[in-house]
Amino acid sequence: xxxxxxxxxxxxxxxxxxxxxxxxxxxLQTKLSKxxxxxxxxxxxxxxxxxxTMPNWVxxxxxxxxxxxEHRNCKACxxxxxxxxxxxxxxxxxxxxRIKEMDDTEVTVQVLSTxxxxxxxxxxxxxxxxxxxxxxxxxxxxxxxxxxxxxxIGTVPLQDIDLAIKEMERCVTELKMPGLEIGSNINGAxxxxxxxxxxxxxxxxxxxxxxxxxxxxxxxxxMQKYWLPWLVGMPGETSRAICSLIFGGVFQKFPKLRxxxxxxxxxxxxxxxxxxxxxxxxxxxxxxxxxINPREYIGKFWIDSLVHDEKAMRYILxxxxxxxxxxxxxxxxxxxxxxxxxxxxxxNFGNQLTEKLLYKNAGDWLGxxx
Ligand SMILES: [Zn+2]
Numbered sequence: 168x169x170x171x172x173x174x175x176x177x178x179x180x181x182x183x184x185x186x187x188x189x190x191x192x193x194x195l196q197t198k199l200s201k202x203x204x205x206x207x208x209x210x211x212x213x214x215x216x217x218x219x220t221m222p223n224w225v226x227x228x229x230x231x232x233x234x235x236x237e238h239r240n241c242k243a244c245x246x247x248x249x250x251x252x253x254x255x256x257x258x259x260x261x262x263x264x265r266i267k268e269m270d271d272t273e274v275t276v277q278v279l280s281t282x283x284x285x286x287x288x289x290x291x292x293x294x295x296x297x298x299x300x301x302x303x304x305x306x307x308x309x310x311x312x313x314x315x316x317x318x319x320i321g322t323v324p325l326q327d328i329d330l331a332i333k334e335m336e337r338c339v340t341e342l343k344m345p346g347l348e349i350g351s352n353i354n355g356a357x358x359x360x361x362x363x364x365x366x367x368x369x370x371x372x373x374x375x376x377x378x379x380x381x382x383x384x385x386x387x388x389x390m391q392k393y394w395l396p397w398l399v400g401m402p403g404e405t406s407r408a409i410c411s412l413i414f415g416g417v418f419q420k421f422p423k424l425r426x427x428x429x430x431x432x433x434x435x436x437x438x439x440x441x442x443x444x445x446x447x448x449x450x451x452x453x454x455x456x457x458x459i460n461p462r463e464y465i466g467k468f469w470i471d472s473l474v475h476d477e478k479a480m481r482y483i484l485x486x487x488x489x490x491x492x493x494x495x496x497x498x499x500x501x502x503x504x505x506x507x508x509x510x511x512x513x514x515n516f517g518n519q520l521t522e523k524l525l526y527k528n529a530g531d532w533l534g535x536x537x
Contacts, residue, residue, distance in 0.1 A: 207273060208522075210318075210529040211507045212378065213429055213471045213495030214277040217285060218305040219243075219260040228294050234284055236260070245284075252284070258499040262309050265499070266316055272506045275526070276315075277498065278533075279306050280348035281322040283382035288326045288354050295324030299334055307342040318533065320346040320378060325353045328362060332369050339373045345533045346376030346425075351408035352383060358408050359415020359456070371421045374534050380429045381405045397502060405433025410442060413464050416457035427469035427493060427532050431479065436486045439465070469532045471495025472511060472524060473504060480510060489520055493529040 217236065224233030225248045234252055237244045243259065245252040257264040259282075269277060281302045287295045299322050306319035321338035323331040338344040347370070352358070358379070370377060384400030385407065405428050412418055412426065428435075435442070443462050446453045469491045474480055483492060494511060497503030504510060511524045 208276075208526040209274045209494060209508050210276045210278065210526040211274050211496050211498060212278045212427060212493045212529050212532065213473060213503075214279060214498040215259070215282045215500065216265070216279045216306065216309065217245075217255075217260050217282050218302065221301065224294070224298060228290070231290055231294075233287060233290070233298070256499065262313055262317070266313065268499075269316060272508075274496075274498075274507050277317055278378075278529070279309060279317050279319045280378060280380070281306070283348075283350060283380050286322060286325075286350050286382065288324070288350060290324075290326070292324055292327035292330055295326055296330045296334060299324050300337075303334070303338055303342060303344070307344065319344050320348050320376070322348055325349060325363070325366070328366050331366055335366070335369060335375055336373065339375050345374075346378060348378045348380055350383065351379055351381045351404045352385075355383075357411040357415070359411035359417060361415075364417075364420065367417055367421045367424055371424045374423075374425075376425045376427065376533055378427050378429070379405070379408045381408070381433065401430060402433035405430055406435040406438065409433075409435045409468070410461070412468075413461045414453060414455075414457055418464050418467055419457055419459060422467075425469070425532055425534060427471065427495075429471055429473065429495065429497070431472065431474035431483050431492075432470035432487065436470070436483050439486065466491060469493055469528065472508075473497055475504065475510070477510065477514060480514060489523055490528055490531070492524055493532055494525050 219236065221235050223235045223246075225231060225235070232247050234245050234247055236255075237246050243255050243257065245255055258268055265277065269275075285298065285302060287298045290298070303319075303321040306321065310317045310319040319342070321334070321342065321344050323334040323338070325331045335347060338347060349358075353360075353363070356362070369375075381401040381404035384396045384404045387396045387400055390396060390399065409428055409432060418424065418426075439462060443460060446461055450458075465486065466488050470483065470487055471494070472480065472483075472492050473495050474483060494508050496505075496507035498507060508525055511521060516524070
């Protein structure tokens with residue numbers, strides 16, 4: 168790791184971050200703001216990792232499309248059964264490679280989350296719990312070995328709420344994770360479904376942050392060409408999740424729940440006018456579970472900064488607020504920001520706003536309060 172002025176201070180701050188557990192609240196903001204001018208902290212809340220080796224779940228469980236990893240001729244292949252799903256680079260599973268790339272792009276801390284294709288919500292509940300535990304243990308182990316560079320968030324088998332809650336409690340209390348990553352829908356069920364309310368209730372009680380990531384995009388089967396599920400489906404899928412949580416009254420019932428959404432909130436920020444108008448003109452369709460204007464919820468959840476466009480960045484700052492946008496790069500995948508935080512840094516927002524976007528808002532979302 169490169170040494171530079173202020174390294175000791177930076178390491179101390181990261182150590183303080185690592186001491187965080189979802190059940191504790193730390194006094195850090197003052198320290199952070201005092202030291203940050205010299206430290207250029209960057210916390211990337213949106214990065215994915217998988218274990219370098221994992222069981223062949225299809226063989227083990229005897230059904231399904233579980234992904235496992237095979238290393239062939241120096242290439243790492245994500246396999247769906249015996250079919251190649253995707254080739255990945257070492258930065259997808261090797262902590263050392265990641266840290267080198269973090270140093271190259273001056274990322275101080277990555278928040279590690281599972282690759283959404285590994286959620287396995289479709290599996291039998293007990294098997295979903297087993298794979299979740301495997302991925303969570305791997306992330307916790309990666310963090311333990313590199314406590315100054317990584318913070319981990321877990322995955323839980325949301326096809327079974329009781330098991331999901333149990334694993335959430337293990338993630339927070341035992342593995343000291345400050346949050347979880349969840350899908351934008353769970354086997355087609357929207358996040359507004361009341362069956363998820365006990366899960367939100369415990370997440371709120373534990374102070375467990377949630378990162379909502381689009382996956383299993385609606386309409387995917389009808390738009391296989393041109394990478395459309397990723398380019399068109401994902402932004403819609405994220406807005407589906409935000410609208411579901413708003414209209415289903417989840418933010419209303421669980422006001423202390425801290426939720427962040429990937430990809431700049433998808434299509435939600437640009438279509439908030441349409442969403443609000445719909446709420447006003449057809450309350451019989453829209454306001455059936457929650458009578459509060461959707462715009463009232465802006466400022467009560469976070470989004471990441473992954474919009475790839477200066478105008479879009481200015482717009483989401485204007486609409487969503489400068490306290491609710493956190494650096495998120497989708498590392499190590501090609502659709503992510505390859506130099507995390509470059510867009511923010513090059514827009515010359517000034518120290519105060521830049522610091523909020525690069526790490527302070529991430530601290531708020533993760534639950535590190537002043
Ligand atoms: Zn992602």
